[in-house]
Amino acid sequence: MKKLILALLLTCCGVQISTQQYRQFSPAIYDSRSCYINQDLTAAFRSANYHFILPLYKAVGVRSNLNFVFSPNSIWIIVAAIAEGADPVTQQKLFQHLSVPNDPCVRQIYYQLATTRALPSHDVNIKNTRVWLFDDGTTVNPTWHDLVARNSLLEVVRAPIRHNPIATANEIKRIMSSSIPRLDLSGNSVILDTLDYNGLWSTAFADAVIERAPFYNLQGEPIGAVDLMRVQRRVRMAYHEKLQAKIIELPVGADGRYRMLFATIIGNNDFASAVGTVTGDLVVEIIERLQPSLVPIDVAIPRMVISSEIDMRVVLKDLGVKEVWTDPAVTSPPALPSSFVQRTTLVLNNTGLEYAYPEPQSAYSTHTGLDPILGREFIADRPFLFGLFDAETWTGLTSAVYSKPTYTFVKK
Template sequence: MKRPLILLFAVTLAGVSVTSAAPRLWGDTITEFAVDLHQAIRSVDTEENIIFSPLGATLILGMIKLGARGATSQQIKEVLKLQGNQESEEFSGLRKLVSVISEENKEFAFNLANALYLQEGFHVKEQYLHSNRDFFKSEIKLVNFQDLKASAKIISAFVERQTNGKIKHMFSSGDFEPLTKLVLVNAIYFKGEWEHKFSSDATYPQDFTVKKGNVTKIPMMHLQTATKIGYFSDNDLKYNVLELPYKGDKISLVLALPAENVEIEALEKKLTEPVLREWSTKLTQEMVEISLPRFKIEHEVDLKRSLLHLNVTKVFDQNCNLSGITDTSDIYISKAVQKVSIEINEAGSEAAAATGMQVAAMSMTNHRFVADRPFLFLIRHNESGSILFMGKVTNPDVSDARGRDVESL
């Protein structure tokens, strides 16, 4: 009987809201993977909202690829668009990118942590452990998966600590089994402030069209500021793209909003790496009146189903080749999960005075971006072009926003 090698990891984005040059190659490849993964998730996931981290998924697949061989390794290489022939070539750029993003920065909070939890007594090759420390700075920890409850508590505590308490109780005893030998965990936490602040006094309930004929009330934030905006058209598909920088201008939130008569699915189908690159080059600085929902959404992505959709099948097969991890042949990946929490609210920088000074000048602008219907978003590291988080919001009123936030307004 094959023993499952369970792959589980968590990622969170908190708040509303990297500096030296990172290889453009990884910016492009992560963007390509982001688009592919988004299409796969929307094909297999029935949730209204989609939120995931392409960077987190890239890192965890990279951790697996270090121990994969043969066709198992090749499938991961293809889905990540890797080009090098040696691991040092394939991951040197990613290692630099991770180092850049993880550097201490006073303008925003960012934490990225990887860990391998090994069953006590289970032999893992030293080269695999060394490579994980070298490329991904992975922590190596021992646990006893015979005690399912204790194992879940230990690993969940790591996730909670690394995500500043935003993701709690990530794992339960039901997620593991006595045959589990190794769990790989990737946790990401980001919290930033807007470069231009939304005033809480300018937030009030407003209609949001979830589906045709289905309208809900949500807290809508409002801001008038100078920022980048673009207008795009592809036959009958018309949409606007808005960029909202976080403090320091290293990371930005990019929003894509279809025209009122265009379904969000039509825009999703058009997403490609060249299209996303075009957004970066064709936005212009304008005075814009912005209306953006205030919301908090959590989403758990079944990455196994999504990766199978992308032809990453061998690693989940009982005949997979993970001989770079251990000499034991009867192991495979049985589960892959990513959990994301995202919160968008008014919290911003100290630039309120400058924003306030711009209101009078902007009252005459014709540029308006009103996100009162489903939209796409991504959070991008501007210098490398790497996408840290990506998703779709079709219903911002999914938790207790109606019962608490709207009434509080």
């Protein structure tokens, strides 16, 4: 509001400012509804998105003991919403973290791409809730509120944080759709983020072939057991020497509009090092290297429900996003979010849209058409990386590492 008043005063008093200066001074005032950009910005958005989320992925991995799932794209969207309401200096820092330009028209295109990647349907149920919960005594900048609402960045909700902890707890439980996370309510707001995924594979895993099987560490020692879902089908695969991993792509939903990538280490690379090796360029390389197999490949992955609750405030501080949480002058009015928690739950089951019809045995005598190091199987019975992407932009909707078997052995 102070920025709006100052801008009006400058205009009334005859002080001239250029359009570019005006946008930089208060981008929330600029009416992005009048934007028109006749340019495909998908690749630029993906590059910006990867630049932010892959350091985030590594930071989450370090703090979660290499067994986690989270929604990186959702965090990107929320930090963008924070940036749009920040003071000019902090805003520029956040824009640099997000790799987004000063031009609000371009940012609006980025926001449209980011917020339309995960939409629920009859075959893929993705529910993403992004909420900034303010104390009901806090005045929210209406211009900023309009911008984040119009671009579907997040929802602003109120609760009596300062004077009614029970009512606040009930509201938080409703938003999180789960037990109440550990939250610091000392500020006047908290940020809450949830994503739940349960989708149908484009091609189902075989109903009758789910077996309890050993799960190994990278040294080949059994550390527990998982329920492996199996299927024989033609897939796209790749080998990446830097990761020392083989990667498989499994389509999800009608027409494979989502893709899930799985990567298992097959060399001597340390698993933690492999997680730290992942970069935006490497992900793009993997996607470009994926090749279809000429014959069916034996595929086995664990049936699982994996859920993580991550303190994103701490993770973002590790990455240099600091002023937002401690300096009341950063936002107007002072938001001071004392907590930012994301809860992500991902369900992998064997159900799919199409039945996996067995192919003639003669097909198995044909060369795979793939790098020989990949062999004829992909068995995820040891620590692996995986993630869900939308097929149009290859935006990372969920990223995960699985290293803890469902059924662990008890040492005697």
